[in-house]
Amino acid sequence: MYTQGLDQKDKPAAAGQGTETPEQLEAFQARIDAEEKIEAKDWMPEAYRRTLIRQISQHAHSEIIGMQPEGNWLTRAPTLKRKAILLAKIQDEAGHGLYLYSAAETLGVSRDQMVADLLNGKAKYSSIFNYPALTWADIGTIGWLVDGAAIMNQIPLCRCSYGPYSRAMIRICKEESFHQRQGFDILVSLCNGTDKQKAMAQDALDRWWWPSLMMFGPSDKDSKHSAQSMAWKIKRFSNDELRQKFIDVTVPQAEFLGLKVPDDKLAFDESTGHYRHGEIDWQEFLDVLAGNGPCNRQRMAKRCKAHDDGAWVREAARAYATKHTAKHAA
Amino acid sequence: MNKESALLAYVTRLGDNALVLGQRMIELVAAYPELEEELANANLALDYIGQARMFYTYAAELEGQGRGEDDFAFLRDENEFRNLLLLEQPNGHFGDSITRLVLFEAFYLAQLEALARCEDARIAEIAARAEKEIRYHLRHNTQWLVRLGDGTDESHRRVQESVNELWRFSGEMFEADEIDTIVEKAYGGPKLEELQKRWLADIDAILINATLEKPQDTGMASGGKAGRHSEHLGYMIAEMQYLQRSHPGAAW
Numbered sequence: 199m200y201t202q203g204l205d206q207k208d209k210p211a212a213a214g215q216g217t218e219t220p221e222q223l224e225a226f227q228a229r230i231d232a233e234e235k236i237e238a239k240d241w242m243p244e245a246y247r248r249t250l251i252r253q254i255s256q257h258a259h260s261e262i263i264g265m266q267p268e269g270n271w272l273t274r275a276p277t278l279k280r281k282a283i284l285l286a287k288i289q290d291e292a293g294h295g296l297y298l299y300s301a302a303e304t305l306g307v308s309r310d311q312m313v314a315d316l317l318n319g320k321a322k323y324s325s326i327f328n329y330p331a332l333t334w335a336d337i338g339t340i341g342w343l344v345d346g347a348a349i350m351n352q353i354p355l356c357r358c359s360y361g362p363y364s365r366a367m368i369r370i371c372k373e374e375s376f377h378q379r380q381g382f383d384i385l386v387s388l389c390n391g392t393d394k395q396k397a398m399a400q401d402a403l404d405r406w407w408w409p410s411l412m413m414f415g416p417s418d419k420d421s422k423h424s425a426q427s428m429a430w431k432i433k434r435f436s437n438d439e440l441r442q443k444f445i446d447v448t449v450p451q452a453e454f455l456g457l458k459v460p461d462d463k464l465a466f467d468e469s470t471g472h473y474r475h476g477e478i479d480w481q482e483f484l485d486v487l488a489g490n491g492p493c494n495r496q497r498m499a500k501r502c503k504a505h506d507d508g509a510w511v512r513e514a515a516r517a518y519a520t521k522h523t524a525k526h527a528a
Numbered sequence: 529m530n531k532e533s534a535l536l537a538y539v540t541r542l543g544d545n546a547l548v549l550g551q552r553m554i555e556l557v558a559a560y561p562e563l564e565e566e567l568a569n570a571n572l573a574l575d576y577i578g579q580a581r582m583f584y585t586y587a588a589e590l591e592g593q594g595r596g597e598d599d600f601a602f603l604r605d606e607n608e609f610r611n612l613l614l615l616e617q618p619n620g621h622f623g624d625s626i627t628r629l630v631l632f633e634a635f636y637l638a639q640l641e642a643l644a645r646c647e648d649a650r651i652a653e654i655a656a657r658a659e660k661e662i663r664y665h666l667r668h669n670t671q672w673l674v675r676l677g678d679g680t681d682e683s684h685r686r687v688q689e690s691v692n693e694l695w696r697f698s699g700e701m702f703e704a705d706e707i708d709t710i711v712e713k714a715y716g717g718p719k720l721e722e723l724q725k726r727w728l729a730d731i732d733a734i735l736i737n738a739t740l741e742k743p744q745d746t747g748m749a750s751g752g753k754a755g756r757h758s759e760h761l762g763y764m765i766a767e768m769q770y771l772q773r774s775h776p777g778a779a780w
Contacts, residue, residue, distance in 0.1 A: 262563070276780040277598045277780050278597050285577065286574060288557055289570035292563060384780075394775060504558065504560065507621065508560065511683070514675055514680050517683075
Protein backbone atom coordinates (compact mmCIF):
# COMPACT_ATOMS: atom_id res chain seq x y z
CA MET A 199 0.00 0.00 0.00
CA TYR A 200 2.76 2.43 0.77
CA THR A 201 5.42 1.17 -1.59
CA GLN A 202 7.28 3.76 -3.60
CA GLY A 203 8.24 1.34 -6.35
CA LEU A 204 4.80 1.55 -7.92
CA ASP A 205 5.49 5.09 -9.01
CA GLN A 206 7.91 4.01 -11.69
CA LYS A 207 5.74 1.40 -13.33
CA ASP A 208 4.48 3.42 -16.26
CA LYS A 209 7.74 3.95 -18.17
CA PRO A 210 8.61 0.50 -19.54
CA ALA A 211 5.00 0.10 -20.67
CA ALA A 212 5.17 3.16 -22.88
CA ALA A 213 8.35 1.96 -24.56
CA GLY A 214 6.54 -0.32 -27.01
CA GLN A 215 4.52 2.47 -28.53
CA GLY A 216 4.81 2.88 -32.29
CA THR A 217 6.85 -0.28 -32.81
CA GLU A 218 3.90 -2.54 -33.56
CA THR A 219 4.06 -4.50 -36.83
CA PRO A 220 0.98 -5.32 -38.94
CA GLU A 221 1.62 -9.03 -38.19
CA GLN A 222 1.50 -8.41 -34.43
CA LEU A 223 -1.72 -6.41 -34.74
CA GLU A 224 -3.29 -9.08 -36.90
CA ALA A 225 -2.33 -11.88 -34.52
CA PHE A 226 -3.74 -9.84 -31.62
CA GLN A 227 -7.02 -9.26 -33.42
CA ALA A 228 -7.22 -12.98 -34.20
CA ARG A 229 -6.99 -13.78 -30.48
CA ILE A 230 -9.74 -11.24 -29.74
CA ASP A 231 -11.93 -12.67 -32.50
CA ALA A 232 -11.44 -16.15 -31.08
CA GLU A 233 -12.75 -14.79 -27.72
CA GLU A 234 -9.44 -15.48 -25.98
CA LYS A 235 -8.80 -13.41 -22.85
CA ILE A 236 -5.84 -11.05 -23.00
CA GLU A 237 -3.81 -11.24 -19.79
CA ALA A 238 -1.49 -8.70 -18.15
CA LYS A 239 1.76 -10.23 -19.44
CA ASP A 240 0.50 -10.80 -23.01
CA TRP A 241 1.57 -8.57 -25.84
CA MET A 242 -1.01 -5.91 -26.66
CA PRO A 243 -1.15 -2.82 -28.88
CA GLU A 244 -0.30 0.37 -27.03
CA ALA A 245 -3.66 1.92 -27.97
CA TYR A 246 -5.49 -1.08 -26.45
CA ARG A 247 -3.52 -0.61 -23.23
CA ARG A 248 -4.20 3.15 -23.20
CA THR A 249 -7.92 2.68 -23.86
CA LEU A 250 -8.23 0.23 -21.01
CA ILE A 251 -6.24 2.38 -18.60
CA ARG A 252 -8.47 5.34 -19.44
CA GLN A 253 -11.67 3.34 -19.09
CA ILE A 254 -10.79 1.33 -15.97
CA SER A 255 -9.31 4.28 -14.08
CA GLN A 256 -12.31 6.42 -15.00
CA HIS A 257 -14.52 3.68 -13.65
CA ALA A 258 -12.47 3.47 -10.43
CA HIS A 259 -12.63 7.25 -9.98
CA SER A 260 -16.41 7.12 -10.48
CA GLU A 261 -16.73 4.62 -7.65
CA ILE A 262 -14.71 6.87 -5.34
CA ILE A 263 -16.48 10.13 -6.22
CA GLY A 264 -19.80 8.24 -6.21
CA MET A 265 -19.40 7.70 -2.48
CA GLN A 266 -20.04 11.41 -1.90
CA PRO A 267 -23.67 11.91 -2.98
CA GLU A 268 -24.77 8.84 -1.04
CA GLY A 269 -22.53 9.69 1.89
CA ASN A 270 -24.53 12.90 2.09
CA TRP A 271 -27.45 10.90 3.57
CA LEU A 272 -25.58 8.44 5.77
CA THR A 273 -25.85 10.52 8.92
CA ARG A 274 -29.54 11.22 8.20
CA ALA A 275 -30.75 7.78 7.08
CA PRO A 276 -34.22 7.30 8.56
CA THR A 277 -33.79 3.89 10.22
CA LEU A 278 -30.85 1.93 11.59
CA LYS A 279 -31.42 -0.81 9.03
CA ARG A 280 -31.37 1.68 6.13
CA LYS A 281 -28.29 3.31 7.63
CA ALA A 282 -26.45 -0.02 7.85
CA ILE A 283 -27.42 -1.01 4.29
CA LEU A 284 -26.37 2.35 2.87
CA LEU A 285 -23.08 2.20 4.73
CA ALA A 286 -22.44 -1.32 3.42
CA LYS A 287 -23.21 -0.12 -0.11
CA ILE A 288 -20.82 2.80 0.14
CA GLN A 289 -18.18 0.46 1.52
CA ASP A 290 -18.71 -1.80 -1.50
CA GLU A 291 -18.06 1.20 -3.72
CA ALA A 292 -14.73 1.88 -2.03
CA GLY A 293 -13.99 -1.82 -2.56
CA HIS A 294 -14.89 -1.57 -6.26
CA GLY A 295 -12.54 1.39 -6.55
CA LEU A 296 -9.82 -0.73 -5.02
CA TYR A 297 -10.27 -3.74 -7.37
CA LEU A 298 -10.49 -1.46 -10.37
CA TYR A 299 -7.32 0.45 -9.49
CA SER A 300 -5.65 -2.94 -9.09
CA ALA A 301 -6.96 -4.12 -12.47
CA ALA A 302 -5.61 -0.92 -14.07
CA GLU A 303 -2.24 -1.40 -12.35
CA THR A 304 -1.80 -4.67 -14.25
CA LEU A 305 -1.56 -2.47 -17.36
CA GLY A 306 1.49 -0.65 -16.02
CA VAL A 307 0.12 2.49 -14.40
CA SER A 308 0.42 3.15 -10.66
CA ARG A 309 -2.50 3.97 -8.38
CA ASP A 310 -0.65 7.09 -7.22
CA GLN A 311 -0.49 8.27 -10.83
CA MET A 312 -4.19 7.57 -11.42
CA VAL A 313 -5.15 9.38 -8.21
CA ALA A 314 -2.95 12.32 -9.18
CA ASP A 315 -4.69 12.48 -12.57
CA LEU A 316 -8.07 12.57 -10.86
CA LEU A 317 -7.04 15.31 -8.45
CA ASN A 318 -5.44 17.51 -11.08
CA GLY A 319 -8.52 17.22 -13.29
CA LYS A 320 -6.84 15.28 -16.10
CA ALA A 321 -8.92 12.14 -15.53
CA LYS A 322 -12.70 12.09 -15.65
CA TYR A 323 -15.34 10.31 -13.62
CA SER A 324 -18.96 9.60 -14.43
CA SER A 325 -20.90 12.85 -14.98
CA ILE A 326 -23.82 11.55 -12.90
CA PHE A 327 -22.03 12.17 -9.60
CA ASN A 328 -21.99 15.89 -10.28
CA TYR A 329 -25.69 16.05 -9.44
CA PRO A 330 -26.77 16.67 -5.83
CA ALA A 331 -28.53 14.11 -3.58
CA LEU A 332 -31.13 16.44 -2.09
CA THR A 333 -33.59 14.17 -0.29
CA TRP A 334 -33.73 10.63 1.09
CA ALA A 335 -35.65 9.64 -2.06
CA ASP A 336 -32.49 10.47 -4.03
CA ILE A 337 -30.78 7.57 -2.26
CA GLY A 338 -33.47 5.23 -3.55
CA THR A 339 -33.34 6.76 -7.00
CA ILE A 340 -29.55 6.61 -7.22
CA GLY A 341 -29.72 2.88 -6.43
CA TRP A 342 -32.57 2.24 -8.83
CA LEU A 343 -31.51 4.37 -11.82
CA VAL A 344 -27.80 5.07 -11.43
CA ASP A 345 -26.82 1.59 -10.29
CA GLY A 346 -29.37 0.19 -12.75
CA ALA A 347 -27.72 2.07 -15.63
CA ALA A 348 -24.29 1.05 -14.36
CA ILE A 349 -25.35 -2.62 -14.43
CA MET A 350 -26.54 -2.28 -18.04
CA ASN A 351 -23.15 -0.86 -18.94
CA GLN A 352 -21.17 -3.31 -16.86
CA ILE A 353 -22.75 -6.72 -17.47
CA PRO A 354 -21.25 -6.81 -21.00
CA LEU A 355 -17.88 -5.84 -19.45
CA CYS A 356 -17.84 -9.20 -17.63
CA ARG A 357 -17.08 -10.56 -21.12
CA CYS A 358 -14.53 -7.85 -21.93
CA SER A 359 -11.45 -9.15 -23.78
CA TYR A 360 -9.06 -8.02 -21.02
CA GLY A 361 -9.00 -10.77 -18.36
CA PRO A 362 -8.29 -8.78 -15.15
CA TYR A 363 -11.00 -6.22 -16.00
CA SER A 364 -13.57 -8.85 -16.91
CA ARG A 365 -12.93 -10.77 -13.68
CA ALA A 366 -13.19 -7.60 -11.56
CA MET A 367 -16.48 -6.81 -13.29
CA ILE A 368 -18.01 -10.20 -12.50
CA ARG A 369 -17.62 -9.53 -8.79
CA ILE A 370 -18.66 -5.89 -9.07
CA CYS A 371 -21.84 -6.73 -11.02
CA LYS A 372 -23.02 -9.12 -8.33
CA GLU A 373 -22.78 -6.35 -5.74
CA GLU A 374 -24.30 -3.74 -8.07
CA SER A 375 -27.37 -5.83 -8.55
CA PHE A 376 -27.87 -5.86 -4.77
CA HIS A 377 -27.39 -2.08 -4.76
CA GLN A 378 -30.00 -1.62 -7.41
CA ARG A 379 -32.51 -3.70 -5.46
CA GLN A 380 -31.89 -1.75 -2.25
CA GLY A 381 -32.58 1.49 -4.14
CA PHE A 382 -35.80 0.16 -5.60
CA ASP A 383 -36.82 -1.11 -2.17
CA ILE A 384 -36.44 2.40 -0.70
CA LEU A 385 -38.72 3.73 -3.42
CA VAL A 386 -41.30 0.99 -2.85
CA SER A 387 -41.48 2.10 0.81
CA LEU A 388 -41.79 5.77 -0.15
CA CYS A 389 -44.39 5.15 -2.84
CA ASN A 390 -46.48 3.12 -0.39
CA GLY A 391 -46.07 5.85 2.22
CA THR A 392 -47.50 9.29 2.93
CA ASP A 393 -48.29 11.91 0.28
CA LYS A 394 -45.13 13.76 1.25
CA GLN A 395 -43.05 10.63 0.77
CA LYS A 396 -44.59 9.96 -2.65
CA ALA A 397 -43.95 13.55 -3.70
CA MET A 398 -40.35 13.13 -2.56
CA ALA A 399 -40.00 10.05 -4.78
CA GLN A 400 -41.52 11.79 -7.83
CA ASP A 401 -39.28 14.82 -7.36
CA ALA A 402 -36.22 12.57 -7.23
CA LEU A 403 -37.24 10.76 -10.43
CA ASP A 404 -37.83 14.12 -12.15
CA ARG A 405 -34.29 15.21 -11.34
CA TRP A 406 -32.42 11.93 -11.95
CA TRP A 407 -34.14 10.54 -15.07
CA TRP A 408 -32.36 12.53 -17.77
CA PRO A 409 -28.91 12.50 -16.15
CA SER A 410 -29.26 8.69 -15.83
CA LEU A 411 -29.91 8.39 -19.58
CA MET A 412 -26.77 10.47 -20.19
CA MET A 413 -24.72 7.90 -18.28
CA PHE A 414 -24.61 5.72 -21.40
CA GLY A 415 -22.56 8.41 -23.12
CA PRO A 416 -23.07 10.35 -26.34
CA SER A 417 -25.30 9.06 -29.09
CA ASP A 418 -23.62 6.48 -31.38
CA LYS A 419 -23.19 9.00 -34.15
CA ASP A 420 -21.10 11.23 -31.84
CA SER A 421 -19.16 8.64 -29.84
CA LYS A 422 -15.49 8.94 -30.68
CA HIS A 423 -14.18 5.84 -28.86
CA SER A 424 -16.81 3.28 -29.77
CA ALA A 425 -15.78 1.61 -33.06
CA GLN A 426 -12.27 0.54 -32.04
CA SER A 427 -13.47 -0.55 -28.59
CA MET A 428 -16.13 -2.72 -30.24
CA ALA A 429 -13.52 -4.34 -32.53
CA TRP A 430 -11.33 -5.06 -29.51
CA LYS A 431 -14.31 -6.41 -27.58
CA ILE A 432 -13.74 -4.00 -24.75
CA LYS A 433 -17.23 -2.83 -25.57
CA ARG A 434 -19.94 -5.21 -26.76
CA PHE A 435 -22.97 -2.97 -27.34
CA SER A 436 -23.26 0.61 -28.53
CA ASN A 437 -24.25 3.49 -26.23
CA ASP A 438 -27.66 3.83 -27.85
CA GLU A 439 -28.38 0.09 -27.68
CA LEU A 440 -27.64 0.03 -23.95
CA ARG A 441 -29.63 3.20 -23.31
CA GLN A 442 -32.64 1.72 -25.12
CA LYS A 443 -32.38 -1.48 -23.11
CA PHE A 444 -32.28 0.55 -19.89
CA ILE A 445 -35.37 2.55 -20.84
CA ASP A 446 -37.27 -0.60 -21.82
CA VAL A 447 -36.54 -2.21 -18.47
CA THR A 448 -37.02 0.88 -16.30
CA VAL A 449 -40.26 2.43 -17.58
CA PRO A 450 -42.43 -0.53 -16.40
CA GLN A 451 -40.70 -0.30 -13.00
CA ALA A 452 -41.68 3.38 -12.74
CA GLU A 453 -45.26 2.38 -13.61
CA PHE A 454 -45.17 -0.27 -10.88
CA LEU A 455 -44.13 2.42 -8.39
CA GLY A 456 -46.88 4.74 -9.62
CA LEU A 457 -44.35 7.38 -10.68
CA LYS A 458 -44.38 9.40 -13.90
CA VAL A 459 -41.25 9.41 -16.06
CA PRO A 460 -40.60 13.09 -16.90
CA ASP A 461 -40.67 12.69 -20.69
CA ASP A 462 -43.86 13.70 -22.56
CA LYS A 463 -42.65 11.99 -25.73
CA LEU A 464 -42.18 8.63 -24.02
CA ALA A 465 -44.39 6.01 -25.75
CA PHE A 466 -44.30 2.28 -26.35
CA ASP A 467 -43.83 1.44 -30.02
CA GLU A 468 -45.69 -1.80 -30.78
CA SER A 469 -43.88 -2.26 -34.09
CA THR A 470 -40.37 -2.29 -32.58
CA GLY A 471 -41.23 -3.54 -29.08
CA HIS A 472 -39.27 -0.61 -27.62
CA TYR A 473 -40.11 2.68 -25.94
CA ARG A 474 -39.57 5.82 -28.00
CA HIS A 475 -38.20 8.72 -25.95
CA GLY A 476 -37.72 12.46 -26.19
CA GLU A 477 -34.51 14.22 -27.14
CA ILE A 478 -31.71 14.22 -24.56
CA ASP A 479 -30.27 17.65 -23.76
CA TRP A 480 -26.70 16.94 -24.85
CA GLN A 481 -25.68 20.51 -24.09
CA GLU A 482 -26.33 19.80 -20.41
CA PHE A 483 -24.18 16.65 -20.66
CA LEU A 484 -21.33 18.62 -22.26
CA ASP A 485 -21.62 21.37 -19.64
CA VAL A 486 -21.37 18.86 -16.80
CA LEU A 487 -18.41 17.12 -18.47
CA ALA A 488 -16.74 20.51 -18.88
CA GLY A 489 -16.88 20.98 -15.11
CA ASN A 490 -20.00 23.13 -14.87
CA GLY A 491 -22.48 20.68 -13.35
CA PRO A 492 -24.15 21.50 -10.03
CA CYS A 493 -21.54 19.69 -7.90
CA ASN A 494 -18.31 19.31 -9.93
CA ARG A 495 -16.39 21.79 -7.83
CA GLN A 496 -17.77 20.51 -4.55
CA ARG A 497 -16.94 16.86 -5.37
CA MET A 498 -13.40 17.64 -6.43
CA ALA A 499 -12.81 20.00 -3.51
CA LYS A 500 -13.85 17.30 -1.05
CA ARG A 501 -11.65 14.65 -2.71
CA CYS A 502 -8.65 17.01 -2.83
CA LYS A 503 -9.15 18.03 0.78
CA ALA A 504 -9.34 14.39 1.96
CA HIS A 505 -6.15 13.65 0.04
CA ASP A 506 -4.30 16.72 1.35
CA ASP A 507 -5.50 16.23 4.92
CA GLY A 508 -4.22 12.67 4.78
CA ALA A 509 -0.72 13.55 3.56
CA TRP A 510 0.82 13.59 7.05
CA VAL A 511 -0.77 10.21 7.82
CA ARG A 512 0.63 8.59 4.66
CA GLU A 513 4.04 10.12 5.42
CA ALA A 514 3.91 8.79 8.96
CA ALA A 515 3.06 5.29 7.75
CA ARG A 516 5.94 5.38 5.25
CA ALA A 517 8.37 6.70 7.87
CA TYR A 518 7.30 4.04 10.36
CA ALA A 519 7.62 1.28 7.77
CA THR A 520 11.10 2.48 6.73
CA LYS A 521 12.27 2.75 10.34
CA HIS A 522 11.05 -0.70 11.25
CA THR A 523 12.22 -2.41 8.07
CA ALA A 524 15.67 -0.98 8.81
CA LYS A 525 15.46 -2.24 12.42
CA HIS A 526 14.46 -5.74 11.29
CA ALA A 527 17.22 -5.82 8.70
CA ALA A 528 19.83 -4.79 11.29
CA MET B 529 -33.76 1.01 41.38
CA ASN B 530 -34.70 -2.62 40.87
CA LYS B 531 -32.49 -5.00 38.95
CA GLU B 532 -34.79 -5.09 35.89
CA SER B 533 -34.66 -1.30 35.49
CA ALA B 534 -30.90 -1.34 35.96
CA LEU B 535 -30.50 -3.98 33.27
CA LEU B 536 -32.64 -2.00 30.83
CA ALA B 537 -30.64 1.18 31.54
CA TYR B 538 -27.38 -0.72 31.15
CA VAL B 539 -28.31 -2.27 27.81
CA THR B 540 -29.59 1.07 26.51
CA ARG B 541 -26.29 2.65 27.49
CA LEU B 542 -24.39 0.00 25.53
CA GLY B 543 -26.59 0.76 22.52
CA ASP B 544 -26.05 4.52 22.92
CA ASN B 545 -22.28 4.12 23.07
CA ALA B 546 -22.29 2.03 19.89
CA LEU B 547 -24.64 4.31 17.98
CA VAL B 548 -23.04 7.63 18.92
CA LEU B 549 -19.55 6.38 18.07
CA GLY B 550 -20.79 4.74 14.86
CA GLN B 551 -22.48 7.99 13.85
CA ARG B 552 -19.28 9.98 14.42
CA MET B 553 -17.40 7.46 12.28
CA ILE B 554 -19.81 7.63 9.37
CA GLU B 555 -19.49 11.40 9.31
CA LEU B 556 -15.99 10.68 7.99
CA VAL B 557 -17.01 8.49 5.07
CA ALA B 558 -15.36 9.64 1.83
CA ALA B 559 -12.81 11.73 3.73
CA TYR B 560 -10.17 9.18 4.77
CA PRO B 561 -6.44 9.54 3.97
CA GLU B 562 -6.18 6.30 1.99
CA LEU B 563 -8.63 4.01 0.23
CA GLU B 564 -7.79 1.01 2.41
CA GLU B 565 -8.60 3.07 5.52
CA GLU B 566 -11.82 4.25 3.92
CA LEU B 567 -12.86 0.61 3.72
CA ALA B 568 -11.67 -0.09 7.24
CA ASN B 569 -13.56 2.87 8.72
CA ALA B 570 -16.81 1.87 7.00
CA ASN B 571 -16.32 -1.69 8.15
CA LEU B 572 -15.72 -0.73 11.79
CA ALA B 573 -18.63 1.73 11.75
CA LEU B 574 -20.90 -1.00 10.39
CA ASP B 575 -19.96 -3.18 13.35
CA TYR B 576 -20.98 -0.38 15.72
CA ILE B 577 -24.31 0.23 13.98
CA GLY B 578 -24.95 -3.52 14.09
CA GLN B 579 -24.15 -3.65 17.81
CA ALA B 580 -26.43 -0.67 18.50
CA ARG B 581 -29.25 -2.50 16.74
CA MET B 582 -28.75 -5.64 18.82
CA PHE B 583 -28.59 -3.75 22.12
CA TYR B 584 -31.60 -1.55 21.31
CA THR B 585 -33.66 -4.50 20.15
CA TYR B 586 -32.97 -6.22 23.46
CA ALA B 587 -33.63 -3.00 25.41
CA ALA B 588 -37.00 -2.68 23.66
CA GLU B 589 -37.86 -6.25 24.65
CA LEU B 590 -36.84 -5.64 28.27
CA GLU B 591 -38.94 -2.49 28.34
CA GLY B 592 -41.95 -4.39 26.97
CA GLN B 593 -43.86 -1.36 25.66
CA GLY B 594 -43.92 -2.34 22.01
CA ARG B 595 -41.07 -0.04 20.98
CA GLY B 596 -38.30 -1.10 18.61
CA GLU B 597 -34.67 -0.25 17.82
CA ASP B 598 -35.61 2.83 15.78
CA ASP B 599 -37.68 4.32 18.61
CA PHE B 600 -34.58 4.17 20.77
CA ALA B 601 -32.34 5.70 18.11
CA PHE B 602 -34.63 8.30 16.56
CA LEU B 603 -37.33 9.24 19.04
CA ARG B 604 -35.47 9.85 22.28
CA ASP B 605 -34.26 13.30 23.23
CA GLU B 606 -30.66 14.24 23.76
CA ASN B 607 -30.77 13.95 27.56
CA GLU B 608 -32.17 10.43 27.28
CA PHE B 609 -28.96 9.31 25.57
CA ARG B 610 -26.53 7.84 28.11
CA ASN B 611 -23.37 7.45 26.03
CA LEU B 612 -19.89 8.38 27.25
CA LEU B 613 -18.80 11.97 26.59
CA LEU B 614 -15.68 10.67 24.83
CA LEU B 615 -17.76 9.19 22.04
CA GLU B 616 -19.79 12.30 21.22
CA GLN B 617 -16.79 14.63 20.87
CA PRO B 618 -16.59 16.05 17.34
CA ASN B 619 -14.23 14.50 14.84
CA GLY B 620 -10.89 16.19 14.40
CA HIS B 621 -8.09 14.75 12.27
CA PHE B 622 -7.24 11.10 11.64
CA GLY B 623 -5.08 10.95 14.77
CA ASP B 624 -7.99 12.14 16.92
CA SER B 625 -10.21 9.40 15.49
CA ILE B 626 -7.62 6.71 16.11
CA THR B 627 -6.89 7.93 19.64
CA ARG B 628 -10.58 8.00 20.58
CA LEU B 629 -11.01 4.47 19.25
CA VAL B 630 -8.01 3.07 21.09
CA LEU B 631 -8.95 4.70 24.42
CA PHE B 632 -12.53 3.46 24.16
CA GLU B 633 -11.95 0.05 22.64
CA ALA B 634 -9.32 -0.94 25.21
CA PHE B 635 -12.10 -0.43 27.77
CA TYR B 636 -14.98 -1.77 25.68
CA LEU B 637 -13.19 -4.99 24.81
CA ALA B 638 -12.64 -5.73 28.52
CA GLN B 639 -16.26 -4.79 29.24
CA LEU B 640 -17.54 -7.14 26.53
CA GLU B 641 -15.31 -9.99 27.69
CA ALA B 642 -16.80 -9.66 31.17
CA LEU B 643 -20.36 -9.36 29.81
CA ALA B 644 -19.89 -12.47 27.67
CA ARG B 645 -19.58 -14.37 30.96
CA CYS B 646 -22.46 -12.63 32.77
CA GLU B 647 -25.64 -14.32 33.94
CA ASP B 648 -28.01 -12.65 31.50
CA ALA B 649 -28.01 -14.99 28.49
CA ARG B 650 -28.98 -12.40 25.87
CA ILE B 651 -26.34 -9.87 26.91
CA ALA B 652 -23.79 -12.66 27.06
CA GLU B 653 -24.69 -13.71 23.52
CA ILE B 654 -24.52 -10.19 22.05
CA ALA B 655 -21.32 -9.43 23.96
CA ALA B 656 -19.63 -12.61 22.71
CA ARG B 657 -20.35 -11.58 19.14
CA ALA B 658 -19.31 -7.94 19.61
CA GLU B 659 -16.14 -8.98 21.44
CA LYS B 660 -14.78 -10.68 18.32
CA GLU B 661 -15.37 -7.52 16.29
CA ILE B 662 -13.85 -5.16 18.84
CA ARG B 663 -10.77 -7.35 19.34
CA TYR B 664 -10.03 -6.89 15.66
CA HIS B 665 -10.81 -3.14 15.77
CA LEU B 666 -8.47 -2.58 18.67
CA ARG B 667 -5.64 -4.41 16.92
CA HIS B 668 -6.14 -2.34 13.76
CA ASN B 669 -6.42 0.98 15.60
CA THR B 670 -3.53 0.26 17.95
CA GLN B 671 -1.29 -0.38 14.95
CA TRP B 672 -2.24 3.03 13.61
CA LEU B 673 -1.63 4.77 16.94
CA VAL B 674 1.84 3.23 17.04
CA ARG B 675 2.54 4.19 13.41
CA LEU B 676 1.49 7.78 14.04
CA GLY B 677 3.31 8.07 17.38
CA ASP B 678 6.49 6.53 16.01
CA GLY B 679 6.17 7.91 12.45
CA THR B 680 7.33 11.46 11.66
CA ASP B 681 7.89 14.39 14.03
CA GLU B 682 4.68 15.92 12.79
CA SER B 683 2.59 12.79 13.30
CA HIS B 684 4.11 12.31 16.76
CA ARG B 685 3.27 15.87 17.75
CA ARG B 686 -0.25 15.68 16.36
CA VAL B 687 -1.19 12.39 17.95
CA GLN B 688 0.35 13.34 21.31
CA GLU B 689 -1.99 16.36 21.21
CA SER B 690 -4.90 14.00 20.47
CA VAL B 691 -4.04 11.87 23.50
CA ASN B 692 -3.65 14.97 25.71
CA GLU B 693 -6.94 16.39 24.51
CA LEU B 694 -9.05 13.23 24.82
CA TRP B 695 -7.53 11.86 28.03
CA ARG B 696 -9.84 13.85 30.26
CA PHE B 697 -12.83 11.91 28.91
CA SER B 698 -11.33 8.52 29.78
CA GLY B 699 -12.16 8.57 33.50
CA GLU B 700 -15.90 8.44 32.94
CA MET B 701 -15.65 4.89 31.60
CA PHE B 702 -14.68 3.67 35.08
CA GLU B 703 -17.02 5.74 37.26
CA ALA B 704 -19.42 3.17 38.67
CA ASP B 705 -22.94 4.43 39.30
CA GLU B 706 -25.96 2.60 40.69
CA ILE B 707 -26.68 0.94 37.34
CA ASP B 708 -23.17 -0.48 37.04
CA THR B 709 -23.23 -1.69 40.62
CA ILE B 710 -26.59 -3.46 40.34
CA VAL B 711 -25.62 -5.13 37.06
CA GLU B 712 -22.34 -6.24 38.63
CA LYS B 713 -24.00 -7.69 41.73
CA ALA B 714 -27.27 -9.05 40.29
CA TYR B 715 -26.06 -10.33 36.91
CA GLY B 716 -22.33 -10.92 37.39
CA GLY B 717 -21.48 -7.90 35.23
CA PRO B 718 -18.03 -6.29 34.98
CA LYS B 719 -16.23 -4.82 38.00
CA LEU B 720 -15.18 -1.39 36.80
CA GLU B 721 -12.18 -1.21 39.19
CA GLU B 722 -10.78 -4.35 37.64
CA LEU B 723 -11.47 -3.09 34.15
CA GLN B 724 -9.64 0.11 34.99
CA LYS B 725 -6.53 -1.70 36.21
CA ARG B 726 -6.37 -3.73 33.06
CA TRP B 727 -7.08 -0.68 30.88
CA LEU B 728 -4.28 1.32 32.49
CA ALA B 729 -1.83 -1.51 31.93
CA ASP B 730 -2.92 -2.01 28.31
CA ILE B 731 -2.91 1.70 27.49
CA ASP B 732 0.51 2.14 29.18
CA ALA B 733 1.94 -0.59 26.98
CA ILE B 734 0.37 0.86 23.81
CA LEU B 735 1.59 4.40 24.58
CA ILE B 736 5.13 3.18 25.27
CA ASN B 737 5.11 1.29 22.01
CA ALA B 738 3.86 4.43 20.25
CA THR B 739 6.57 6.54 21.97
CA LEU B 740 3.80 8.70 23.46
CA GLU B 741 3.48 10.11 26.96
CA LYS B 742 0.61 9.38 29.29
CA PRO B 743 -1.11 12.62 30.37
CA GLN B 744 -1.96 13.51 33.98
CA ASP B 745 -5.49 12.83 35.26
CA THR B 746 -6.41 16.50 35.58
CA GLY B 747 -9.70 18.22 34.75
CA MET B 748 -11.46 14.92 34.12
CA ALA B 749 -14.95 15.28 32.60
CA SER B 750 -18.02 13.12 33.07
CA GLY B 751 -21.81 13.26 32.88
CA GLY B 752 -22.73 11.41 29.70
CA LYS B 753 -23.68 8.24 31.57
CA ALA B 754 -26.25 10.30 33.49
CA GLY B 755 -27.56 12.16 30.40
CA ARG B 756 -25.59 15.39 31.00
CA HIS B 757 -23.84 15.88 27.69
CA SER B 758 -21.55 18.33 25.96
CA GLU B 759 -23.11 20.80 23.52
CA HIS B 760 -21.94 18.64 20.64
CA LEU B 761 -24.41 15.80 21.08
CA GLY B 762 -27.52 17.88 20.35
CA TYR B 763 -26.39 18.64 16.81
CA MET B 764 -25.58 15.03 16.11
CA ILE B 765 -28.96 13.86 17.40
CA ALA B 766 -30.82 16.59 15.49
CA GLU B 767 -29.17 15.57 12.23
CA MET B 768 -29.61 11.86 12.83
CA GLN B 769 -33.27 12.10 13.81
CA TYR B 770 -34.34 14.70 11.26
CA LEU B 771 -36.38 12.47 8.92
CA GLN B 772 -38.19 10.59 11.67
CA ARG B 773 -38.99 13.85 13.44
CA SER B 774 -40.19 15.73 10.36
CA HIS B 775 -42.39 12.86 9.10
CA PRO B 776 -44.04 11.56 12.28
CA GLY B 777 -45.33 8.01 11.97
CA ALA B 778 -44.04 7.45 8.43
CA ALA B 779 -42.53 4.08 7.49
CA TRP B 780 -39.22 4.03 5.60
